[in-house]
Amino acid sequence: MQNFTFHNPTRILFGAGQIGGLSREIPQGARVLLTYGGGSIKANGVYDQVRRALEGFDIIEFGGIEPNPLFETLMKGVELARREEVDFLLAVGGGSVLDGTKFMAAAIPWQGGNEWDIVHRRMPPKTALPLGAVLTLPATGSESNSYAVITRAATKEKMSFGSPLLFPRFSVLDPETTFSLPSRQVANGVVDAFAHVAEQYLTYPAGAPLQDRFAEGILRTLVEEGPRTLAEPRDYDARANVMWCATAALNGFIGAGVPQDWATHAIGHELTALHGLDHAQTLAIILPNLLWVQRVPKREKLLQFAERVWDIREGTEGSRIEKGIIATRAFFEAMGSPTHLSAYAVGEDRFGEIVERLQARRALPLGERRDITEEKVLEILALAR
Amino acid sequence: MQNFTFHNPTRILFGAGQIGGLSREIPQGARVLLTYGGGSIKANGVYDQVRRALEGFDIIEFGGIEPNPLFETLMKGVELARREEVDFLLAVGGGSVLDGTKFMAAAIPWQGGNEWDIVHRRMPPKTALPLGAVLTLPATGSESNSYAVITRAATKEKMSFGSPLLFPRFSVLDPETTFSLPSRQVANGVVDAFAHVAEQYLTYPAGAPLQDRFAEGILRTLVEEGPRTLAEPRDYDARANVMWCATAALNGFIGAGVPQDWATHAIGHELTALHGLDHAQTLAIILPNLLWVQRVPKREKLLQFAERVWDIREGTEGSRIEKGIIATRAFFEAMGSPTHLSAYAVGEDRFGEIVERLQARRALPLGERRDITEEKVLEILALAR
Numbered sequence: 054m055q056n057f058t059f060h061n062p063t064r065i066l067f068g069a070g071q072i073g074g075l076s077r078e079i080p081q082g083a084r085v086l087l088t089y090g091g092g093s094i095k096a097n098g099v100y101d102q103v104r105r106a107l108e109g110f111d112i113i114e115f116g117g118i119e120p121n122p123l124f125e126t127l128m129k130g131v132e133l134a135r136r137e138e139v140d141f142l143l144a145v146g147g148g149s150v151l152d153g154t155k156f157m158a159a160a161i162p163w164q165g166g167n168e169w170d171i172v173h174r175r176m177p178p179k180t181a182l183p184l185g186a187v188l189t190l191p192a193t194g195s196e197s198n199s200y201a202v203i204t205r206a207a208t209k210e211k212m213s214f215g216s217p218l219l220f221p222r223f224s225v226l227d228p229e230t231t232f233s234l235p236s237r238q239v240a241n242g243v244v245d246a247f248a249h250v251a252e253q254y255l256t257y258p259a260g261a262p263l264q265d266r267f268a269e270g271i272l273r274t275l276v277e278e279g280p281r282t283l284a285e286p287r288d289y290d291a292r293a294n295v296m297w298c299a300t301a302a303l304n305g306f307i308g309a310g311v312p313q314d315w316a317t318h319a320i321g322h323e324l325t326a327l328h329g330l331d332h333a334q335t336l337a338i339i340l341p342n343l344l345w346v347q348r349v350p351k352r353e354k355l356l357q358f359a360e361r362v363w364d365i366r367e368g369t370e371g372s373r374i375e376k377g378i379i380a381t382r383a384f385f386e387a388m389g390s391p392t393h394l395s396a397y398a399v400g401e402d403r404f405g406e407i408v409e410r411l412q413a414r415r416a417l418p419l420g421e422r423r424d425i426t427e428e429k430v431l432e433i434l435a436l437a438r
Numbered sequence: 439m440q441n442f443t444f445h446n447p448t449r450i451l452f453g454a455g456q457i458g459g460l461s462r463e464i465p466q467g468a469r470v471l472l473t474y475g476g477g478s479i480k481a482n483g484v485y486d487q488v489r490r491a492l493e494g495f496d497i498i499e500f501g502g503i504e505p506n507p508l509f510e511t512l513m514k515g516v517e518l519a520r521r522e523e524v525d526f527l528l529a530v531g532g533g534s535v536l537d538g539t540k541f542m543a544a545a546i547p548w549q550g551g552n553e554w555d556i557v558h559r560r561m562p563p564k565t566a567l568p569l570g571a572v573l574t575l576p577a578t579g580s581e582s583n584s585y586a587v588i589t590r591a592a593t594k595e596k597m598s599f600g601s602p603l604l605f606p607r608f609s610v611l612d613p614e615t616t617f618s619l620p621s622r623q624v625a626n627g628v629v630d631a632f633a634h635v636a637e638q639y640l641t642y643p644a645g646a647p648l649q650d651r652f653a654e655g656i657l658r659t660l661v662e663e664g665p666r667t668l669a670e671p672r673d674y675d676a677r678a679n680v681m682w683c684a685t686a687a688l689n690g691f692i693g694a695g696v697p698q699d700w701a702t703h704a705i706g707h708e709l710t711a712l713h714g715l716d717h718a719q720t721l722a723i724i725l726p727n728l729l730w731v732q733r734v735p736k737r738e739k740l741l742q743f744a745e746r747v748w749d750i751r752e753g754t755e756g757s758r759i760e761k762g763i764i765a766t767r768a769f770f771e772a773m774g775s776p777t778h779l780s781a782y783a784v785g786e787d788r789f790g791e792i793v794e795r796l797q798a799r800r801a802l803p804l805g806e807r808r809d810i811t812e813e814k815v816l817e818i819l820a821l822a823r
Contacts, residue, residue: 068441
């Protein structure tokens with residue numbers, strides 16, 4: 054096992070009705086900036102629940118945070134928060150709203166000049182406003198980690214950053230808030246959580262069997278519960294289990310002490326930034342092909358994955374690895390997430406640009422062994438056509 | 439899944455050499471009370487490593503905390519800490535040293551009269567001194583939770599208490615500090631961690647498959663790695679995995695949202711308080727018999743346990759349950775932990791006293807369904823002869 058530091062101070066309030074306890078989590082007398090996205094929380098009743106729970110607080114609202122939240126949009130919220138002298142941020146939504154709010158928490162008190170440097174140059178904030186979250190879309194794990202991904206429209210850059218100051222103080226996870234999600238968003242959430250686990254698990258053995266089993270436990274549970282959420286949107290336990298899987302996938306626990314990949318995310322971010330695909334759609338396309346291209350260096354873990362996640366025990370090593378990858382692809386497709394670029398009309402002529410952008414920011418080679426070169430990225434994209 | 443709150447703010451510093459970073463974790467200028475047990479840390483070099491890492495701090499020492507730490511002993515440390523105006527506690531040792539130090543952290547600033555009330559009447563402390571830990575014996579999980587178990591010699595009472603104020607600020611887990619443990623303590627640690635998982639997992643299904651799989655993952659890993667630590671005491675990865683399993687067993691994660699039992703612990707605490715058995719020895723004796731007596735209410739989980747932890751898939755339901763329990767008992771025995779009271783000369787004539795003491799503190803009936811009555815406790819003890 055590798056050495057590690059694990060620290061996750063976010064308080065999780067999980068279950069139906071937990072929004073009602075919000076006021077106990079926010080400092081008395083706080084001026085709260087309530088952030089949200091496109092307004093689905095107004096249609097499904099979550100907005101009303103939150104406003105009711107916050108009676109007595111000064112609330113300023115900032116809605117309209119888009120999927121793949123834009124620096125340009127968020128800076129408007131930063132200006133508003135500064136003008137209104139806000140001292141607590143409450144994000145109500147999915148990963149995009151949470152990530153955008155994390156950026157704002159760092160940017161509002163920022164004294165270092167251009168706020169984009171927090172993301173682009175990963176300049177660590179020295180201070181940040183405290184934030185809390187009400188999660189309505191299980192997917193990114195942002196509700197229980199200190200990372201965020203922000204996009205700059207002007208340059209079509211989608212980049213991650215993080216700081217220990219950006220752990221939410223608390224996150225409310227009420228599975229009932231997810232009952233009304235469109236099936237595309239449910240699929241995205243399940244694929245995203247699956248890919249998060251894969252990035253931390255499908256690498257090479259590191260003498261860490263507990264982390265492996267936790268990872269396999271999340272994957273098997275997603276495979277079981279994901280289709281149930283599609284078939285029975287109001288099945289509380291299925292929703293609860295997917296929600297808790299998505300948090301466990303990226304709260305730091307399964308990644309502690311083991312190598313990590315994240316090449317699928319790096320390539321996927323370019324597809325989103327350039328071609329507008331949903332984040333999870335890019336993962337469903339890239340992950341199976343990346344696993345195939347990396348089947349030799351990832352051999353031992355792919356065999357373990359085939360056996361323990363997919364119950365594949367028969368056949369040669371090569372065929373078991375292949376079957377495990379095919380099962381993964383079939384799972385994404387069954388959740389409703391296409392696994393080929395052709396579904397989004399992204400042609401071969403666009404592949405060069407992706408590699409150039411990765412090169413420009415010195416991201417290559419990628420992967421847990423830094424062996425995913427320009428050539429391999431092109432091979433992965435070619436297989437993903 | 440049941441509603442829950444999960445919050446665990448302890449920072450874990452895991453791996454060889456992490457003791458060297460201690461000074462970064464303790465506030466500059468703190469007057470530190472360094473607590474430890476019977477002196478094994480002086481023999482194995484951990485004491486020297488800690489003192490070296492703390493150069494520049496004012497250090498006051500309080501050694502001699504015994505296994506099943508005594509209120510009477512700990513109050514001497516409380517007096518010392520008050521006299522010396524200590525403002526940080528650093529526990530170096532196993533669960534007993536950590537639990538004793540947690541009591542001291544609450545008792546030193548206690549304004550509520552008799553400090554035993556913190557334990558006996560579970561009066562919540564309003565404040566506590568900050569504490570950190572260097573763990574040298576993986577077992578109790580105390581390094582990453584807010585609970586402690588304290589014994590009062592005068593009344594032979596062994597009782598647990600807890601407070602969110604008592605999470606260690608940090609815990610250093612260096613597997614190399616455990617290389618020199620006697621095999622009895624290794625066995626105790628593995629059995630203790632196994633039993634902690636069992637108390638949270640072997641109850642009834644609660645629609646929480648992820649928590650189940652995490653629990654099963656810890657158990658399987660203990661079954662694999664426990665014997666390796668005995669056979670190869672300096673196998674770093676085996677030590678690391680057992681250490682991380684013990685933390686994961688009781689850091690709150692696998693118990694979030696599911697029913698919990700804890701009857702084995704309640705009965706075991708009486709055996710320790712009255713007859714001086716090691717904590718884990720009582721669990722090795724009680725757990726298999728409790729599972730047998732409770733095989734009907736625990737039926738579904740025992741079948742799942744037999745299949746997923748012990749690979750038992752053949753035979754009738756009754757025989758699979760029985761085989762799972764037999765495998766558990768055999769595992770404890772193989773680790774070197776006897777599973778019968780006769781090994782400790784505790785006779786049948788002493789069983790009545792155990793039940794009377796549980797009754798006196800209104801602890802009965804026990805268990806996740808409150809169905810472990812006086813009669814069942816006696817049946818469990820009779821089977822454990």
